Amino acid sequence: MFYDFNKPEDIPADLQHTFDLVVIDPPFITREVWEKYAEAAKLLLKEVGGHALLSTIDENEANIKELMGADRKTFRPSIPNLVY
Numbered sequence: 001m002f003y004d005f006n007k008p009e010d011i012p013a014d015l016q017h018t019f020d021l022v023v024i025d026p027p028f029i030t031r032e033v034w035e036k037y038a039e040a041a042k043l044l045l046k047e048v049g050g051h052a053l054l055s056t057i058d059e060n061e062a063n064i065k066e067l068m069g070a071d072r073k074t075f076r077p078s079i080p081n082l083v084y
Helices: 031-044 058-068
Strands: 021-024 051-054
Touching: 021 031, 031 058, 051 058
Parallel strands: 021 051
Antiparallel strands: none
């Protein structure tokens, strides 16, 4: 299914509040992008018991806490030749 992160409100009604888990690993890490992904996640996740797994940089910790209510869980993958 095609998904435009700029239009989270276009998520079909039959998918809303049906997911146990949403994984978010956006290609961009600005606050504006995270706002859209947070909106989409809240539409997709079950209202009770839904969870999100998020991937971002340390500098976004406060934004993620504010937008998603999520706390950091440290996981540092080892990816050779990755610049950050």
